[in-house]
Amino acid sequence: MNSNIITLIISFFIIVLAQVFLFNNMFIFGFINPMIYLLFLVVYRFDDDQTLFILLSFVLGFCIDFLSQSGGAHTIASLTIGFVRPLLIKYSFGVTSEAPSTFQNDLRRRNKYIFLALLILIHHLLYFIIVYFNWNATYLILKNTILTSLFSLILIALMSQFYKKLNDT
Amino acid sequence: MRRIIEALVQFRNPVLYFVLLVLSLLFLNGRSHFHQYYLEKYSLYFSQSFYNISSDIVNYFRLKKINVKLIKENKILKDFQLKSNSISLYPNAIKAKRRFSFKVIDANVIKNSYLNQRNYLIIDKGHEDGITSEMGVISDQGIIGVVKSVSKNYSSVISILNQDLKINVRLKNSSAFGSLSWKGTNPNDFQIDDVVISSSVIKEDTIITGGMSSFFPLGIPLGKISNYEANTKSGYYKINASLFEDPSQVYYVYVVENFDIEEIKKIKKDILK
Numbered sequence: 001m002n003s004n005i006i007t008l009i010i011s012f013f014i015i016v017l018a019q020v021f022l023f024n025n026m027f028i029f030g031f032i033n034p035m036i037y038l039l040f041l042v043v044y045r046f047d048d049d050q051t052l053f054i055l056l057s058f059v060l061g062f063c064i065d066f067l068s069q070s071g072g073a074h075t076i077a078s079l080t081i082g083f084v085r086p087l088l089i090k091y092s093f094g095v096t097s098e099a100p101s102t103f104q105n106d107l108r109r110r111n112k113y114i115f116l117a118l119l120i121l122i123h124h125l126l127y128f129i130i131v132y133f134n135w136n137a138t139y140l141i142l143k144n145t146i147l148t149s150l151f152s153l154i155l156i157a158l159m160s161q162f163y164k165k166l167n168d169t
Numbered sequence: 170m171r172r173i174i175e176a177l178v179q180f181r182n183p184v185l186y187f188v189l190l191v192l193s194l195l196f197l198n199g200r201s202h203f204h205q206y207y208l209e210k211y212s213l214y215f216s217q218s219f220y221n222i223s224s225d226i227v228n229y230f231r232l233k234k235i236n237v238k239l240i241k242e243n244k245i246l247k248d249f250q251l252k253s254n255s256i257s258l259y260p261n262a263i264k265a266k267r268r269f270s271f272k273v274i275d276a277n278v279i280k281n282s283y284l285n286q287r288n289y290l291i292i293d294k295g296h297e298d299g300i301t302s303e304m305g306v307i308s309d310q311g312i313i314g315v316v317k318s319v320s321k322n323y324s325s326v327i328s329i330l331n332q333d334l335k336i337n338v339r340l341k342n343s344s345a346f347g348s349l350s351w352k353g354t355n356p357n358d359f360q361i362d363d364v365v366i367s368s369s370v371i372k373e374d375t376i377i378t379g380g381m382s383s384f385f386p387l388g389i390p391l392g393k394i395s396n397y398e399a400n401t402k403s404g405y406y407k408i409n410a411s412l413f414e415d416p417s418q419v420y421y422v423y424v425v426e427n428f429d430i431e432e433i434k435k436i437k438k439d440i441l442k
Contacts, residue, residue: 050182058189065196071204072197079193083186130197133207 008044011163012060015040020067023155031144034151037064037074038123041081042116042156043163046089047101057082073130077123088118104163116160117153124149240421243309244275247423254388255380271386273307273423274298279323283417286353288328290314292422295322305384305425310414311391312336313422315384324424329416330356337379338391343369346379349391349410356417359392361408370397370406383433385425 019037027033041057061078065071092115093100093108100106103115128141128148177184197204228235252269276298280291294300296319306313306326314326315334327334335348338361345368347361364370374394380387392412400407427433 051185054182054185054189058193061193062196065200071201072193075193075196076190079186079189083182130204133204 004045011043012040012056016060016063016067019064024068028151029147032148032151034148034155035074035124035127036152036155036159038078038081038120038152039156039159041078041085042103042119043160045102050086053085054079054082071130073127076130077127080126081119081123084122085119088115088122092118104160113157116157117149120149120152120156121145124152240275244273244423247273247307247309251386251389251425254377254390255386258377258380258388269386270427270429272426272428274300274426276300276306276324276422276424278420278422281328281417281419283328283330283356286332288330289317290326290328290422292324292326292424293322294424295320295324297321299426300324300424303384303430304427305382306422307385307389307425308414308416308419308422311412311416312378312385312389313416313419316424326422329412336385337382338376339379339387340364340368340370340394341375341377341390342371343374345370346381347406347408349376356415357411359410359412361394361410362405364406364408366399366401366404366406368406370394370408372396376410383427383430386427 015037019035023034023036037060040060044053044056058075058079061075064074064078068074093106093111100108103112106112124145125141128144132141194208198208199205248271251271251273255271256269274294276292276294278290279293280289282288282290290306290313292306300316300319302316302319302324304316306316312329314328314331317325317327319325329336330351332351332353335350337346338349339346345364347364349359349361352358352360361376372394376391376393378385378387378389378391390413392410395409395411397406397408
């Protein structure tokens with residue numbers, strides 16, 4: 001249990017630094033900027049305290065915003081994801097079946113990818129809506145959301161594989 | 170208190186979410202000018218509609234006060250209007266400095282009769298408010314009558330709907346003089362007598378007060394000519410006229426005070442001697 005917390009804290013810092021210094025400078029096709037910091041919100045234990053999780057997702061978004069000199073868009077989007085994650089878990093893993101305790105330990109591959117895709121899509125949609133904040137930019141918002149989501153999904157799916165080995169206890 | 174705390178504990182996640190959301194919105198507002206602009210725009214929109222409702226409600230209760238204020242303002246404007254109407258009609262209006270001896274006092278009509286042949290009004294101002302007999306009474310779109318008798322707080326007014334009252338009038342375009350009187354039937358049916366046939370009369374010409382009666386200043390618009398016929402035998406026109414305002418439906422009036430009336434009366438007396 002203790003090692004889990006340490007892993008969490010270290011991964012928090014690594015994820016934030018990787019996002020800010022590596023992925024924020026990455027422009028695939030000139031405009032796609034994958035957001036891998038959502039990985040933290042994915043691998044955090046599902047059965048842990050929800051209140052703490054909301055607080056953590058706020059802090060995560062705040063750190064990203066602060067270090068990448070953006071407004072408050074990351075904060076709002078990741079905070080909202082922190083709030084709605086239980087709902088997403090419920091809908092993607094099934095209401096009746098038992099919810100998994102962590103993302104990486106579950107073996108239902110299809111449900112896992114639905115969960116991941118939903119989480120990333122909602123986050124990105126919210127993020128780009130806040131960034132553009134204009135009805136006239138609807139096309140731009142949708143285009144950015146879908147393309148960036150695709151790359152974020154691939155990267156986060158790959159990276160979550162690391163946690164599989166770390167968290168196997 | 171205990172229940173509130175229990176509810177807070179029970180709904181701690183949504184509460185925390187909304188608190189942090191507000192915080193991050195404030196953060197967004199502070200960091201980005203673009204978002205600041207839009208957020209201010211939306212907040213202005215919401216607060217404006219809220220304030221609109223509240224000011225509507227507040228204004229409704231202030232209507233009486235506002236009315237009083239407006240009447241006061243109207244009184245001042247009426248003064249200016251009378252003055253400018255009158256003075257601009259004289260020749261060499263711009264060059265010569267001219268005395269204007271009229272002032273208005275506002276009043277409410279508390280009784281108005283219009284069904285008889287000789288109608289009277291009662292207004293709620295008397296000699297305490299500076300009203301004396303033989304003052305003119307006007308409304309916002311015409312004249313109403315002449316003050317007859319005055320008590321402490323009330324005065325009676327001979328209505329323009331009274332066959333005994335003849336008012337000195339002028340035609341605006343031809344400047345022919347005549348006297349306006351009521352026909353005694355419809356409150357909108359008037360006739361003008363004593364217009365000499367040599368003067369030119371046009372249909373729809375505006376009738377203004379003539380300024381020779383010492384009750385009214387020159388140039389208050391009253392009504393217009395509806396039709397006329399020339400009577401070559403008597404040498405006068407027979408003109409039918411209608412007023413701009415129905416005198417039977419007037420609630421606010423202005424009493425016109427003439428400072429010089431004593432002076433004029435004295436001279437009239439000298440002539441008769």
